[in-house]
Amino acid sequence: MKINPQNQNNLTQPRPSYKIFNKWEVVTNGWYEALDSKKLGPGKALGVDVAGQHLVLFRGESGKVYALDGFCPHMGVDLGIGKVIGEEIRCFFHHWKFDGKGQCREIPCLSEKKLEVKTATYKVQEKYGRIWVYPKSEAPYDVLEVPELEGQKVSYSFGKSYKRRCHFHVTMINGIDPQHLSTVHNINMNMDVSIDYSEKDTIDINLEGETPNSRFSEKLVKKLLGDRYAYSMKYQGGCLAALSVMKGVKLFNKWEILPTLHMLFAYQSHREGETIVQPIFLTKKRNFLIDRILLLFTKLAFKMLQGEDGEVYENIRFNTQNLLPIDAPVTKYIKYINGLTPSLWSRQIPTEPKPSIRKKREVRV
Ligand code: FES
Ligand SMILES: [Fe+2]
Structure with missing residues (x-):
């Protein structure tokens, strides 16, 4: 039987349970490396998985890069196969168009201009030749410098x-x-x-x-x-x-x-x-x-x-x-x-950890 080694021997060698540390289902707020900048030319879109979250990255014709949730809020098609028009991305399926702030700008079958649909966006930074994404629309700090x-x-x-x-x-x-x-x-x-x-x-x-x-x-x-x-x-x-x-x-x-x-x-x-x-x-x-x-x-x-x-x-x-x-x-x-904060890219929001089953030595962290 093949078991993920990280889940083996849980009863014979119990481990302290932490809120965030070593938890696969928690993604903390921080800058995640998404792509080599050179792979995203002007007018190009790509669907990418970043820290387990599916995103679309697109570079507008101005050269600016945007990151949106990867699935179209209409019926969930991957926006990575969509088309970039100016500073907007158009979904391949029914041609709904979204701007870099995630606001829906056009639904071809509707004539009205006031569209309520909005999708999540993420802060992007280009540094060291890479595209970095933060799991919120604004980031409290820039990508780490030495x-x-x-x-x-x-x-x-x-x-x-x-x-x-x-x-x-x-x-x-x-x-x-x-x-x-x-x-x-x-x-x-x-x-x-x-x-x-x-x-x-x-x-x-x-x-x-x-x-x-x-x-x-x-x-x-x-x-x-x-x-x-x-x-x-x-x-x-x-x-x-x-x-x-x-x-x-x-x-x-x-x-x-x-x-x-x-x-x-x-x-x-x-x-x-x-x-x-x-x-x-x-x-x-x-x-x-x-x-x-x-x-x-x-x-x-x-x-x-x-x-x-x-x-x-x-x-x-x-x-x-x-x-x-x-x-x-x-x-x-x-x-x-x-002490870090979990982001909305987490697969599970952490709860207070349970005490370990067998305490051999107090771990003060
Ligand atoms: S699924 Fe994207 S416009 Fe319909
Ligand atoms: Fe070492």
């Missing part, structure tokens, strides 16, 4: 999207789980951690410590890149993460000439039990050649990290029954996720 690159011009490249057999709330823990930094990545886990929640729907975690110095390779890295390492993770809306590595690195412990490497990860569920991740590599805009070289380095750094961790997230049925004090960044991160 803190060090805020307000600056950036160059970017994309990695190949990949899947993971667990919820993205779990894969997002990768950057902040202190114990695995030592066991998987050979990094000294005695680190200083600072956490900042001040911006809406974000958590910003900075970590720094001493460069490890036991193996030959570590000694070499220490000589080359200095005594201390620092990196940071910033999460937004529970579905976007910015990672900056090699912060403040000093070549031969002297020269701060090596640039910090920045990556962005856009997450959403592909289907129940499977996450899809779109990596985006970023660097401050300098000149074409330098930018390409730095983006290539960033991609190599990502490949290294991905190679070391990949197996974990393909083989995890996440549990927090036995967390230790050293796991504090993880408990704080789970608390942050549970």
